[in-house]
Amino acid sequence: MNNNIYIIYGKDAKSMTKDLLKYVDVNKYIPRNSKIAIKPNLVVAKPYTSGATTNPQIVEGIIEYLKENGHDNITILEGAWLGASTKRAFEVCGYSEISKKYGVKLIDTKDDQVKKVNVDGYELNVCKSVFEYDYLINVPLLKGHCQTKLTCALKNLKGLIPDSEKRRFHTLGLHKPIAYLNKAIKTHLIIVDSLMPDPDFEEGGNPVEKDFIALGFDPVLIDSFAAENLGYNPYDIEYIKLAEKLGIGKTTGYNLIEINPEKKPRLASRKSSIVGKYAKYIDERDACSVCYANLISALMRLDEEGYLRKIEKKLCIGQGFKGKGIDGIGIGGCTKNFDISISGCPPKSTEIVQFIKSKI
Numbered sequence: 001m002n003n004n005i006y007i008i009y010g011k012d013a014k015s016m017t018k019d020l021l022k023y024v025d026v027n028k029y030i031p032r033n034s035k036i037a038i039k040p041n042l043v044v045a046k047p048y049t050s051g052a053t054t055n056p057q058i059v060e061g062i063i064e065y066l067k068e069n070g071h072d073n074i075t076i077l078e079g080a081w082l083g084a085s086t087k088r089a090f091e092v093c094g095y096s097e098i099s100k101k102y103g104v105k106l107i108d109t110k111d112d113q114v115k116k117v118n119v120d121g122y123e124l125n126v127c128k129s130v131f132e133y134d135y136l137i138n139v140p141l142l143k144g145h146c147q148t149k150l151t152c153a154l155k156n157l158k159g160l161i162p163d164s165e166k167r168r169f170h171t172l173g174l175h176k177p178i179a180y181l182n183k184a185i186k187t188h189l190i191i192v193d194s195l196m197p198d199p200d201f202e203e204g205g206n207p208v209e210k211d212f213i214a215l216g217f218d219p220v221l222i223d224s225f226a227a228e229n230l231g232y233n234p235y236d237i238e239y240i241k242l243a244e245k246l247g248i249g250k251t252t253g254y255n256l257i258e259i260n261p262e263k264k265p266r267l268a269s270r271k272s273s274i275v276g277k278y279a280k281y282i283d284e285r286d287a288c289s290v291c292y293a294n295l296i297s298a299l300m301r302l303d304e305e306g307y308l309r310k311i312e313k314k315l316c317i318g319q320g321f322k323g324k325g326i327d328g329i330g331i332g333g334c335t336k337n338f339d340i341s342i343s344g345c346p347p348k349s350t351e352i353v354q355f356i357k358s359k360i
Helices: 013-022 057-070 086-092 097-104 128-132 153-160 163-171 176-185 219-229 238-243 273-279 287-305 349-359
Strands: 005-008 036-040 073-080 105-108 114-119 122-127 135-139 142-146 149-151 188-193 211-214 255-258 282-284 315-316 329-331
Touching: 005 013, 005 219, 013 057, 013 128, 013 188, 013 211, 036 153, 057 073, 057 097, 057 135, 057 188, 073 086, 073 097, 073 153, 086 097, 086 105, 086 211, 097 105, 114 128, 114 176, 122 128, 135 153, 142 349, 149 153, 149 219, 153 176, 153 219, 153 238, 163 176, 176 238, 188 219, 211 219, 219 238, 219 349, 273 282, 273 287, 282 287, 287 315, 287 349, 329 349
Parallel strands: 005 255, 036 073, 036 135, 073 105, 135 188, 282 315, 315 329
Antiparallel strands: 005 211, 114 122, 142 149, 188 211
């Protein structure tokens, strides 16, 4: 399996997606005449700017790339969360318009028939239409979740089970059935929306601009990268650990390939209340959005663990600190002249967490 995770930076979601797919030459992995399913995250009827749902321009980019390479049998599959209308989500999130524009089908999995699947003795109820496709493209957000800490590639497949099974998953504690679901359903390609997700809650409301899209082939590896991006160790997320044990993928060993590092956007959003809450600990001067967002995620984890109140020096971040040595804690390669600093461009959230713990 390809262990690379490819990253592209910017704000133009459709062109970024097409450039990413072309760079990786994804077409060579898709058999001719394949029936292709695209699975976004439309958990609720909210626009992508809320941080809750997949940016529709990413899906447009995928569809255009596929059609340009001779793939016309394309369907979008999704089922919103319990109590929410998928059809309304299709409308509000821009997917009904995509369906008309490109002639792709929309399938609300809440209307689907159910197929019983036995995975190593573990029984699951899965929407039947999922198994009619040759190639599944998973398009999750990299966002937080109130129960599982993280939702990205592995958990996104929950939209492919009926509501009754979603209820049962919760009675089973979510983690184990999520892992087994990913053995029942093969994901072939993952394209991760991390343009402006909510790092704290799956329903959105506090988006943080991270301004990148990631692509990979191993959902466990992708979720390990996602966990680290939010400041967790991958093994902090039980379903990642279980999925690895089931042989779905690996938690370590990914190669991160930035295809346009020179275009890392500058400055994360100041609109989010999450950003505002932690900004008082930060001295930011021309910071790139990814580096800043990783620091915000690290501070969220430190807050959860009771370390935040122990921080006495400002956390300094950004290109404005290049060549300077200020009395603070430096975050990222731009602060290498500080007496106390962590390297990296950007450093991982997990690395920032451990570094700050060791210095306070």
